[in-house]
Amino acid sequence: MKELICIVCPKGCHLKVDEEKGFAVTGNACPRGAEYGKLELTNPTRVVTSTVRCEGGAHPRCPVKTDRAVPKGKIFEVMAALEGIALSAPVAVGQVVLENVCGTGANVVATREFLFLERKRNQKEL
C-alpha cells in the first residue's frame, strides 16, 4: 500500500494505492485520481511547460507546453530539445513548436498568442 498526493488538480487528494490489488486506488475524489494513482506507480508522467525564444512579439520568450504528459524520466531531454528553437511572431495558441518531442508522441505547442510587433528583442521603449 502506497500513499500518494494526487497532483491532477489543486485539490490534492490523499490517495492510497494497493499494488497487490491491481493498483486499486482509494481516497480519490474523481476518476482522474484513480488513473493518476495507478500511472504514478507504473509509469509516472508529467506535462512539461517552458519557454522558447520568440522574435518580433511583445516579449522575448514564448511560453510552451507538451500537449500531453511525457514520461518523468524524459523531462530534461525535452528541456534540452527546446534549446535553440526560435519562433517568429505572429504566434498562435496551440501552434506546434516541435513535433513528437524526444519520441514521446507529444507535441510541444505555444500557449500564448503573439502579434507581430516588429519590436527588437530587449529593446526598451522609452
Next chain:
Amino acid sequence: MYDLIVIGGGPAGLAAACAAWEGGLRSILIVERDKELGGILNQCIHNGFGLHHFKDELTGPEYAGRFVKLLGETGVEVRLDTMVLEVTGQRQVHMVGKSTGYRVDEAQSIVLAMGCRERTRGAIAIPGSRPAGVFTAGAAQRYVNMEGWMPGKRVVILGSGDIGLIMARRMTLEGAKVLACVEVMPYSGGLNRNIVQCLHDYDIPLYLSHTVTDIRGKDRVEQVVVSEVDASRNPVPGTEMVFDCDTLLLSVGLIPENELTRQAGIAIDRRTNGAVVYENMETSLPGVFACGNVCHVHDLVDFVTAESQKAGAAAAACVLGGAASAGEAVLEVKNGDGVTYTVPQRIRPQRVDKLCGLFFRVNRVCRDSEILVTSGDAQIARFKREHLAPGEMERIDLPRALLDRAEGELTVSIREVEQ
C-alpha cells in the same frame, strides 16, 4: 459617466467586466497599468489552471488568453498603460496614462481588482549584508518566463508558498541547482500537489521549521545561513547550516494592494488585508465592489474568476436595479476557533438567492474535522472535512433558509473529531 469602471485587467478584472456585460451594462471601462491584459497569469506558464472554470487543464497564458478573447466579443473599453491614482467616495477615478495623460472618469459602480504584490526582504527583516541576488519569487518568475533572463545558478528559496515551489522546479528545469526550500512554519504554505511535483520530483529538500538567519556576500550573494526555529519561531543557536549559493528567492506571502481602497475610506479587514465585503462582494462604500486577490489572497485562479463574476454581476444589478432597500438585516461573520478569516465578512440574507458561498482559511493543519457554523448558541450548519490546511482555502455553501434562522452574527469554527 461609465456604468462601471474596473480597476485592474488581470483575471479578476477580466471576469468581472465580462460578467457585468452579461448582466446588461453597456458602458464599461477596464483600466490596466501594464501594457497588456492578463495580469500575473502571463508569467505563470505552468499548467493546472482552469480545471474548475473551463473543465480543461490550461497554463496561465492560455487561461488569460481565453478571457481576453471573451472580452473581445463584448464592447468593454480597455485602457492599457494607465495607472489609477485615486478613487473617491463619489466614485470618481483619477488616472494617468501615456496616451491619455491625467484624467478623471466617473462611474455608477466600481470593481476593485488590483490584485496583490509580494512581501519583500524588508518586510521580513532578514539580517545580513545587502548584495545583489535576493529576489522575490514572482520577480524571478517574470525574468525567466517572459524576459528570458536567469537570475542565478545556485538557489535557496525562503518560503514554501506556491510561487516559491513553482520557481524551485522552473529554476531546476532551466539548469540551476536549487539547494533547499526553507519554511519557517511546521507546514508548507503551498498546495500539496506543488510539494509533490515541484520539490519531490526533483529531490529538492524542504526544511520545515527553519528560516534564513544570515545573508552573506559583498556584491553578490555568496552564502545563506539557515537555522532551525523553535515553537515560537525563534532561531535555535547551534543549528546553522550554510549554503553556498548566488541567489535567494523569497516566497514569503502576498499583500493585497489596497492603497486605493484605503484612500477611498473603505473598511479593511486586518485579517485579509482586503476590503470587508458583503455576500455580493460589495464593500462598505455602496456601488464599489472588490474581488480576486485584492480582496483576499486565493490559491486558485478559478476561484478568483468565480468570485469576480459574482462582483461583476452584482455591479450590474446595482446599476440597473437602483438603490438598495434601507434597513436590511446584516449578519456579521466571525472567526471562531481555528479560523483565520472568512470572505464575505458580512451577509445580507435577503440578498442571497439560494446559497451563499463562504470562503475561509484555517490556522493549523487539521485531520478529520467538522466545520461548525453557529449563531448565538444555535448550531445552524456542520460540514465534514478529512483534511484542512492553512495553505488551502476552504469553501462552504450556506443555504438561504439556514441564514434566515440566524440572528446578528455567524461564527465559523473548526472542531477536530477524536478518532
